[in-house]
Amino acid sequence: GNSVxxxxxxxxxxxxxxxxxxxxxTATGYPSLFWYVQYPGxxxxxxxxATKADDKGSNKGFEATYRKETTSFHxxxxxxxxxxxxxxxxxxxxxxxxxGLTFGKGTHLIIQP
Amino acid sequence: xxxxxxxxxFRVLKTGQSMTLLCAQDMNHEYMYWxxxxxxxxxxxIHYSVGEGTTAKGEVPDGYNVSRLxxxxxxxxxxxxxxxxxxxxxxxxxxxVAYEQYFGPGTRLTVT
Numbered sequence: 001g002n003s004v005x006x007x008x009x010x011x012x013x014x015x016x017x018x019x020x021x022x023x024x025x026t027a028t029g030y031p032s033l034f035w036y037v038q039y040p041g042x043x044x045x046x047x048x049x050a051t052k053a054d055d056k057g058s059n060k061g062f063e064a065t066y067r068k069e070t071t072s073f074h075x076x077x078x079x080x081x082x083x084x085x086x087x088x089x090x091x092x093x094x095x096x097x098x099x100g101l102t103f104g105k106g107t108h109l110i111i112q113p
Numbered sequence: 114x115x116x117x118x119x120x121x122x123f124r125v126l127k128t129g130q131s132m133t134l135l136c137a138q139d140m141n142h143e144y145m146y147w148x149x150x151x152x153x154x155x156x157x158x159i160h161y162s163v164g165e166g167t168t169a170k171g172e173v174p175d176g177y178n179v180s181r182l183x184x185x186x187x188x189x190x191x192x193x194x195x196x197x198x199x200x201x202x203x204x205x206x207x208x209x210v211a212y213e214q215y216f217g218p219g220t221r222l223t224v225t
């Protein structure tokens with residue numbers, strides 16, 4: 001079946017540090033890959049996406065590259081801010097069917113000033 | 114354009130009580146989904162719908178029922194609530210299958 005594995009948190013960094021949150025997946029076919037962010041007390045917001053191998057998604061200084069050879073979609077940001085503190089979810093949509101997204105368990109990111 | 118809205122935002126039920134959670138979207142999306150979010154578990158799909166009048170089971174459907182009588186609305190029902198259904202429930206919608214999903218703000222349900 002489909003699955004997403006991401007690093008468990010919490011991850012604590014200082015402001016302006018470099019961020020990497022690892023995400024690997026297992027899926028049949030050619031899934032689309034997503035990163036969602038959830039701020040305290042809110043729903044999930046799409047952060048970025050990639051729909052095919054070697055695509056790079058980017059938004060708000062965050063980037064992730066769809067690596068089919070390593071089945072990975074790691075999230076990176078060069079210089080984090082306190083406002084980036086949130087829970088980040090990696091997810092995949094296997095395509096071909098409509099049965100929703102498969103999510104990782106989420107990574108809680110804490111940025112200290 | 115409100116996007117995806119959910120009512121209520123919070124609810125406390127006693128074991129055995131019933132309730133309905135309402136999800137509404139104004140983006141004319143065909144696909145709608147109900148997820149539950151539990152600590153350390155990520156989000157898990159309960160039921161989904163590929164269009165008006167259709168529903169299908171997701172990963173964790175037991176104890177829930179759904180209906181999609183109108184394209185813009187997707188209802189999630191609990192007929193006899195159990196403490197194991199204490200969770201945060203999220204509704205989502207998408208235009209097409211592989212497209213991104215848009216999420217509502219969530220409903221926090223506690224069953225005592």
